[in-house]
Amino acid sequence: MADLKQLMDNEVLMAFSTYATIILTKMMLMSFVTALKRINNKVFANPEDCVAFAKGENAKKFLQVDERVERVRRAHLNDIENIIPFFGIGLLYSLSGPDLSTALMHFRLFVGARLYHTVAYLTPLPQPNRGVSFFIGYGVTLSMAYRLLKSRLYL
Amino acid sequence: MADLKQLMDNEVLMAFSTYATIILTKMMLMSFVTALKRINNKVFANPEDCVAFAKGENAKKFLQVDERVERVRRAHLNDIENIIPFFGIGLLYSLSGPDLSTALMHFRLFVGARLYHTVAYLTPLPQPNRGVSFFIGYGVTLSMAYRLLKSRLYL
Amino acid sequence: MADLKQLMDNEVLMAFSTYATIILTKMMLMSFVTALKRINNKVFANPEDCVAFAKGENAKKFLQVDERVERVRRAHLNDIENIIPFFGIGLLYSLSGPDLSTALMHFRLFVGARLYHTVAYLTPLPQPNRGVSFFIGYGVTLSMAYRLLKSRLYL
Numbered sequence: 001m002a003d004l005k006q007l008m009d010n011e012v013l014m015a016f017s018t019y020a021t022i023i024l025t026k027m028m029l030m031s032f033v034t035a036l037k038r039i040n041n042k043v044f045a046n047p048e049d050c051v052a053f054a055k056g057e058n059a060k061k062f063l064q065v066d067e068r069v070e071r072v073r074r075a076h077l078n079d080i081e082n083i084i085p086f087f088g089i090g091l092l093y094s095l096s097g098p099d100l101s102t103a104l105m106h107f108r109l110f111v112g113a114r115l116y117h118t119v120a121y122l123t124p125l126p127q128p129n130r131g132v133s134f135f136i137g138y139g140v141t142l143s144m145a146y147r148l149l150k151s152r153l154y155l
Numbered sequence: 156m157a158d159l160k161q162l163m164d165n166e167v168l169m170a171f172s173t174y175a176t177i178i179l180t181k182m183m184l185m186s187f188v189t190a191l192k193r194i195n196n197k198v199f200a201n202p203e204d205c206v207a208f209a210k211g212e213n214a215k216k217f218l219q220v221d222e223r224v225e226r227v228r229r230a231h232l233n234d235i236e237n238i239i240p241f242f243g244i245g246l247l248y249s250l251s252g253p254d255l256s257t258a259l260m261h262f263r264l265f266v267g268a269r270l271y272h273t274v275a276y277l278t279p280l281p282q283p284n285r286g287v288s289f290f291i292g293y294g295v296t297l298s299m300a301y302r303l304l305k306s307r308l309y310l
Numbered sequence: 311m312a313d314l315k316q317l318m319d320n321e322v323l324m325a326f327s328t329y330a331t332i333i334l335t336k337m338m339l340m341s342f343v344t345a346l347k348r349i350n351n352k353v354f355a356n357p358e359d360c361v362a363f364a365k366g367e368n369a370k371k372f373l374q375v376d377e378r379v380e381r382v383r384r385a386h387l388n389d390i391e392n393i394i395p396f397f398g399i400g401l402l403y404s405l406s407g408p409d410l411s412t413a414l415m416h417f418r419l420f421v422g423a424r425l426y427h428t429v430a431y432l433t434p435l436p437q438p439n440r441g442v443s444f445f446i447g448y449g450v451t452l453s454m455a456y457r458l459l460k461s462r463l464y465l
Contacts, residue, residue: 020243
């Protein structure tokens, strides 16, 4: 128990824990936005989800692909493709004992870029707003991967 | 080495490890169910997968989108969207030294809700079976995120 | 701080860290391949991405589903479905104090199989190249899950 306490007293790990939790929670909220868009636009993927609106064969007209829903789903999938590598590489990077200020810069830049990415995707803002925020987040994760492999390579 | 041993002797981390492994393994089994459904219904996504059934142009008739396969894939994607934030937030929460009985309640509720969610999705059971199990799992992860940020905020 | 240093001095965790970072970085590169294929083939998912090629209504003809892009996206999704359970289960397995040579065999086999899987998917190579590499990676993760649950079950 003592060891575990000391582990989370490490400032880099505490900072990672805070930023990772914030951005994973934001990612989860995309499910909620998708559900809201489905209900508001009456567009569903499963027949059993439509029965509140119509019975039997009539319900099938609500089984559609709608661009307003698909946009949220693409934003969600892009989050999964980027936030999860950030989590995995970032956790291992945090455990490798990096400099606190360097680590904080990585975490803050990533979380800021991904929050802006969501706004740019859902509004939608004209390019290159979404593209630039995507590449900043991408670059931060690659930078942590590079630093980690440079300091702790074990093949 | 000694430190690592003590780390996994922590009861919360051992419990998280058990429940997370169970639910990640369940998530992986969805790939297997998808593969079975594709073979049983002869519905494939790639031309090279059809050659066991037909040669050349003839093989292309097996490249279809089939609702029985798509349902499993939607259930799998929903797992990814929910079980991965549970893993990330749950691991950090476990490291933050929570009360054992509170932590166990979170892990058990999540794993139970997601197992029921899979049954409700694949049967399919009428709503709100799937919806309720989704929201229980969602609420458990948000509760861990809230407790973690409350006890260990470092911005 | 001392504890954290000792944690990453553990050889199994250092090895996991190296192999996991390599394969997560490879997974991230799939986003880059998708973007390249979209630009080369002028096929986009969002109207705001087409404006470099055409204005107004004319831009909509670039909003298509293209098999060359979809193949990369399926490979990317398959990575997500398999590399993420490897990361989660592999991290917990590494913390449970396994034998170094056994752990290395698991990590090397998984990373090799998934690299081959990507080559087999994108070339594409005839089956069973992709199928076999998929099942090797799948089996490695299940083997780690089994060893972890056998040594550290806490329900």
